[in-house]
Each structure stands twice: as structure tokens, then as C-alpha cells.
Amino acid sequence: MKFGKLLDKFITKKSTPSEIAASEDKRAIENSLLFDGDWYRKTYGYGKYLDAANHYLTVGWREGKDPSPFFSTADYLAKNSDVKAADMNPLLHFEKFGFRENRYRAEIECALPKILERHPECTTKLDRGLLRIRITNACNAKCRYCGVRCTFGDEATRAMIPAWYYELCRPIYDNIGIVLITGGDAFFAKESFNYMKFMSDNYPQITLMTESNGIAFNEKFQTLAADNLFKTHFSINASNADTFAASCWDLDDGNSARKIFPIMLRNIRSYLTKLEAADKLCFAPSLSRVINQDNADDILNFVELALELHASLIIFYFDYTENDMSAEYFTNPAVVRPAMKTLMELERVLAEKILVYFRLWIPTKEAGTLQQEVEAIPIDELNAKYAHILSKAANRSVLGEIKKRNEIRRASGKHELAIVDDVSPSLHLKRTGDREICFAPWNEIDLYPDGRMDFCSWFEPTLNIKNFIQRDTDGRDFVDWEKILNSFEYVSARYRILHDDFRGCQVCCPMNSIKSPVEPVTKYNVDRGL
Numbered sequence: 237m238k239f240g241k242l243l244d245k246f247i248t249k250k251s252t253p254s255e256i257a258a259s260e261d262k263r264a265i266e267n268s269l270l271f272d273g274d275w276y277r278k279t280y281g282y283g284k285y286l287d288a289a290n291h292y293l294t295v296g297w298r299e300g301k302d303p304s305p306f307f308s309t310a311d312y313l314a315k316n317s318d319v320k321a322a323d324m325n326p327l328l329h330f331e332k333f334g335f336r337e338n339r340y341r342a343e344i345e346c347a348l349p350k351i352l353e354r355h356p357e358c359t360t361k362l363d364r365g366l367l368r369i370r371i372t373n374a375c376n377a378k379c380r381y382c383g384v385r386c387t388f389g390d391e392a393t394r395a396m397i398p399a400w401y402y403e404l405c406r407p408i409y410d411n412i413g414i415v416l417i418t419g420g421d422a423f424f425a426k427e428s429f430n431y432m433k434f435m436s437d438n439y440p441q442i443t444l445m446t447e448s449n450g451i452a453f454n455e456k457f458q459t460l461a462a463d464n465l466f467k468t469h470f471s472i473n474a475s476n477a478d479t480f481a482a483s484c485w486d487l488d489d490g491n492s493a494r495k496i497f498p499i500m501l502r503n504i505r506s507y508l509t510k511l512e513a514a515d516k517l518c519f520a521p522s523l524s525r526v527i528n529q530d531n532a533d534d535i536l537n538f539v540e541l542a543l544e545l546h547a548s549l550i551i552f553y554f555d556y557t558e559n560d561m562s563a564e565y566f567t568n569p570a571v572v573r574p575a576m577k578t579l580m581e582l583e584r585v586l587a588e589k590i591l592v593y594f595r596l597w598i599p600t601k602e603a604g605t606l607q608q609e610v611e612a613i614p615i616d617e618l619n620a621k622y623a624h625i626l627s628k629a630a631n632r633s634v635l636g637e638i639k640k641r642n643e644i645r646r647a648s649g650k651h652e653l654a655i656v657d658d659v660s661p662s663l664h665l666k667r668t669g670d671r672e673i674c675f676a677p678w679n680e681i682d683l684y685p686d687g688r689m690d691f692c693s694w695f696e697p698t699l700n701i702k703n704f705i706q707r708d709t710d711g712r713d714f715v716d717w718e719k720i721l722n723s724f725e726y727v728s729a730r731y732r733i734l735h736d737d738f739r740g741c742q743v744c745c746p747m748n749s750i751k752s753p754v755e756p757v758t759k760y761n762v763d764r765g766l
Contacts, residue, residue: 264331265289265303267737269351269358269728270344271327272304297325306347312340335724344724352722357668358730359722364413364651365679366661368693369401371428373685375420377449377496379473380486381526381557393420394685398427400701401683402434404715408681409439413651414467414661416445419685423452429460436464441650443467445661450500453507462510465641465648467658468521469551472500475537483531504545516644517546518637524551528558529568532575536625539582543590543628548637549659552579552594562743564601573602580610582625585618589632591659662692668734677730681721691726694745698725 265271266289273288280301282288292301297309312326313319316339319329334340352359372395375382396419409415415435422428423446435444445467453461453470461468474480477497481490504521511517523542527535535552542550554576559567566572576598583592595603619626642652656664662680665672676692683689687700704715720726729740 261325261328262289262293263737264328264739265293265325267732267735268303268327268331269355269724269731270304270307270330272306275304276301293325293328297327303327306344306351308343311343315340348724348727351724352727355727355731357734358727360678360726360730362408362411362679362681362721365411365681366414366416366657366676367405367408367412368416368418368662368680368682369396369405369431370419370682370684371396371401371417371422371431372419372425374424375449376424376451377421377485378487379471379484379526381528381555382486395425395427396683396685398431399713400687401431404701404705404713405683407715408717409435409442412439412442413653414443414445414657415439416447416661418447421452422446422448423454423457424448429456432457432460432464432466436460440464440648443645443650443653445469447471449473450503451496453503455506458503458507458510462507462514462516462519465516465519465645465650467519468507469524470500470504470521471524471526472497472504473525474531475534475541479531479534479537483528483534484526501545508546518548518640518644520546520548522549522551523547524553526553526555527572527575528555529571532571535575535578535582539592539625540628543625543632547590550590550592552592554594554597556597559597564599566599566602569602573606576603577606577610580606581613581618582622584610584615585622585626586629588634589626589629591634593659596663663694674733677726677733689720691729692741692745694742695729696740696742698729698740699723 266273271289271292276282276288276292276296277284277286280296282291292303296303300310302309307327307330309326312330312334316326316329316334319326319334322329330340335344374393374395417428417432419425432444432446435442443466444461444464446461447469448471450470450472453468460466472480473484474497477494478490480497481493485493487493508517508520511519523538523545525531525534525538539550554566554572559572566576576594579592579594583594586592638653638655638658641658645652656675662676662682664675666675666678667673668678674692676695678691680691681689682691682693683701687702688697689699689701690697699720701715701720704720705713706715707713732739733741
């Protein structure tokens with residue numbers, strides 16, 4: 237065999253399963269908040285070139301050495317005889333299983349103040365952050381690709397206990413910039429109107445964002461939203477009733493869908509009338525739809541409808557029930573690939589006028605190839621191809637509308653919003669030191685009807701508010717938000733993410749690549765830092 241071919245064979249040699257497992261185990265150790273390589277080398281007299289994580293993983297723990305001053309190898313093994321019998325590294329066991337199994341909890345809680353002192357970069361006070369209140373999982377529509385119906389099972393009709401958002405969340409409202417009211421449908425919960433009015437009356441500096449299908453968005457809600465500068469979003473999923481029935485509805489033969497779709501549009505148009513009368517049309521809602529094999533030919537019609545409704549943002553999602561969203565290429569390319577190319581072309585020609593937002597759950601290799609094709613098309617050719625749509629967006633301006641929204645917010649006593657918060661409140665980057673990192677672990681709390689409490693809906697279940705409820709001397713329930721925000725679970729996740737370790741993040745989350753989904757849609761002469 238020639239030397240070159242031998243070298244190629246050596247270079248391309250695949251790792252064995254045991255080598256991959258060893259690498260993952262080492263990564264779990266070195267990215268543990270309870271491991272300190274510098275302390276380990278100094279304490280046990282090793283030189284600065286020692287691979288401390290590998291040494292502790294393979295040798296050190298057997299010699300009784302500790303990975304940091306916050307974790308005792310001997311103590312963990314003494315208190316967990318099954319780990320000792322399995323001959324498993326104790327810190328590795330803790331990282332993989334132990335903490336989720338509530339082992340060593342008291343010891344970690346005792347050490348937590350010193351851990352936080354050593355790692356202040358992993359703590360947070362939310363600081364104009366996002367609170368996502370999933371006020372209910374129930375919904376008055378039956379979309380065939382509904383994530384709540386597909387994922388939550390018996391939880392699909394549960395509503396959140398009102399005391400949680402009226403009372404328990406009060407201590408953090410002063411730290412919040414946005415409250416996103418969502419779930420099955422933001423306007424469908426029994427308590428929705430009262431809560432939205434409570435927030436508008438008591439915390440007028442906060443921007444309320446809502447996610448809905450528009451069916452229950454009646455005149456009462458419309459007036460409240462217009463008066464208080466809500467950032468509304470409606471998933472209407474089609475440009476017309478027939479397409480809505482054929483590609484979205486999952487209940488009957490579509491007759492009810494054909495009756496409901498006009499109600500959605502009527503409510504949105506009524507709301508626009510109120511906004512226009514008050515010179516607040518820049519607060520027109522964003523609109524979205526899911527693309528699947530039954531409606532891929534409706535994209536241009538939907539964009540035209542969105543422009544007619546003065547949508548602040550046009551959002552497209554690809555149907556995850558038809559495609560593997562963690563793959564490099566779409567499962568259904570015959571339908572989806574032309575659709576995505578159309579969206580990329582629209583994104584480019586409309587960028588300064590209105591943002592076309594579709595870069596969630598898309599395979600990167602598929603997108604990269606298409607992006608090159610679209611970038612190679614002369615802009616004059618694209619402008620001619622979409623002249624009809626451009627004419628409907630003639631007087632639109634992304635930056636002009638954001639500027640006007642902030643002028644009105646400022647005059648009304650609300651916090652101003654950067655473009656990333658206005659466009660993508662829960663999926664964007666924040667600057668930490670000399671780098672950019674996912675916003676959510678430091679600036680978001682996501683509260684579910686069953687009490688689940690994460691910093692992001694794309695992260696594995698982490699905490700539950702029920703475990704933090706205490707009772708004061710007057711018999712009133714409260715929670716200590718400092719304990720929640722800077723719990724070991726959250727701090728550990730932040731530490732891992734700072735070290736580019738995304739264990740716990742869903743593989744299809746766009747932030748796994750540490751590239752903001754806002755960046756591509758604002759690159760065509762639109763300043764994403766505004």
C-alpha cells in the first residue's frame with residue numbers, strides 16, 4: 237500500500253464505541269461544575285500540562301482524590317454502595333444519574349454558595365429577561381401537527397394555577413422585560429383576560445407578547461391589546477379556508493375549519509382597524525403558518541395575505557411530522573426544497589421591508605446548498621420575479637417600524653426592545669465577555685401548567701415550581717426566586733453551555749450551532765443590533 241493511501245486510512249479511522257464513550261465521559265467530567273482542573277493539579281502536585289479530567293476519570297478517583305473542593309470522592313462512594321460496587325467514577329455517576337436521582341443533594345446545597353462565588357458568570361438576575369407563561373395547554377383549534385397534542389398527553393387540557401402567575405411570579409416582574417403568554421392558545425384560558433389586564437395595569441413597563449390562533453381574540457381582547465401595545469402573534473396557517481381545512485385541520489371533514497378561518501381573519505382585521513385609528517399600525521401582529529405537502533403551493537398567497545394584513549413579521553415552519561428535523565437533509569425534499577428556496581428568495585427581496593422568518597428546524601446542509609443558489613441569483617432578477625409582492629410592501633420598513641414601536645413604547649413608559657427581542661424573544665444570542673452565547677439560560681424562565689420550569693422550551697425538563705413553594709408566617713405561599721434562578725441545575729447547565737457542551741439541549745434547537753436564527757434574516761442591510 238502506498239504511503240499516501242496508508243496515511244489517508246489512518247487519518248480517516250473511525251473511533252470505536254468504547255473510544256467514543258471514553259471521550260464523552262471525559263467531557264462530562266471536565267465540564268462539570270464540580271470539577272476544577274487547576275485546583276486538582278495544584279492540590280495533588282501535578283504539573284500544568286497534566287490532563288486533569290482524564291487523570292481523575294481513570295486514575296485519580298481510585299486513589300481517593302477529589303475533583304474539586306466541592307465534591308468528595310470517598311463520601312459519595314460511602315453513601316452510594318451501588319456506585320462503589322459498579323466500580324464507577326463517582327463524579328461521572330453523579331453527572332449522569334446521581335443528581336437527577338436526588339443523591340448528594342444536601343452536600344451540593346451546602347457547597348452551592350461557594351460554587352456561585354467561584355463562578356459568578358453562571359448566575360443571573362434575569363435583567364430585562366423573558367418570562368414565558370404557558371397559561372393553558374388547551375386550545376380551541378385542532379391542528380394536525382400540534383406540538384401540545386402530540387407531546388403532552390393528559391396534560392393537553394391543563395390550565396396553570398392562577399396563583400402562580402398572580403402571586404408567585406410577582407418578585408421577578410420588576411426584572412422582566414417581556415412576558416410571553418402562550419400555551420395551547422393564549423386567549424382561550426378562562427383567566428387570560430384578567431391576567432393580561434392585571435399585568436397591563438400593574439406592570440405597564442413590561443411588553444406582553446401573545447401567541448394564538450385568533451379564534452378567541454374577540455373585541456374585548458383586541459381593545460386591551462391595542463391600548464397596551466401588545467406584541468401579538470397569530471398562527472393562521474393558510475391564505476384561505478380551503479387550504480386551512482386541507483393542510484391544518486385534524487378534526488372532521490374540514491367543514492368546521494372553513495367556518496373558523498373567516499373568524500380568525502375577521503378578528504385580526506378588526507384589531508388592525510383599532511391600531512390604525514390610534515396610529516399604532518406598527519404594532520400589527522406577526523403571522524405564521526406550517527408548510528407541508530398539502531400547502532407548499534400556498535406560500536406566495538400567504539405572503540400576500542400577510543402583507544395585506546400589515547404583518548410585522550411573516551413566519552414559516554416546516555412540518556416536523558413530515559421531516560426529520562435533526563437530520564442534515566429534509567425527509568421530504570420534493571416538496572420542501574422548492575418551498576425553502578422560495579422563502580430564501582423572498583427573504584432576500586423583502587429584507588429591508590418585512591422579515592420573512594423560517595430558519596427554525598431546518599437541516600443545515602440542505603439550507604447551505606440552497607443559500608448558495610439563491611445568493612447567486614442577481615437581485616434584479618429576483619425583484620422582477622416578485623414584483624407583485626414587492627408592490628404590496630412598497631411602503632414598509634423593518635427598521636422604521638421597529639423605531640416607531642420603540643418611540644411609542646418609550647412614550648408609554650415601556651421598556652424599549654432590541655430587534656432580537658422584537659423578532660425572536662426566546663431564541664437569540666447575548667454577549668458574555670468576548671463571545672456571544674445563547675440568551676435563554678441567563679435571561680428566560682419558561683413555566684408550564686404542570687409546574688415544570690425551565691430556562692428554555694428546547695431544554696430537557698429541569699425544575700418544578702411546586703418544589704420551591706413555601707409558606708410565610710401569614711399563611712401565604714411564596715417562592716425564593718434566587719434559589720430558582722441560581723439553583724445548581726441552572727448554574728450547571730450555564731457552565732456547560734459556556735464550555736460548548738449542550739447536553740440537555742434538544743438536537744434540533746437552532747441555538748446548538750451558536751448561531752442566532754435572527755442573523756440570517758437581518759443580514760441584507762438590516763442592523764440586527766438596533
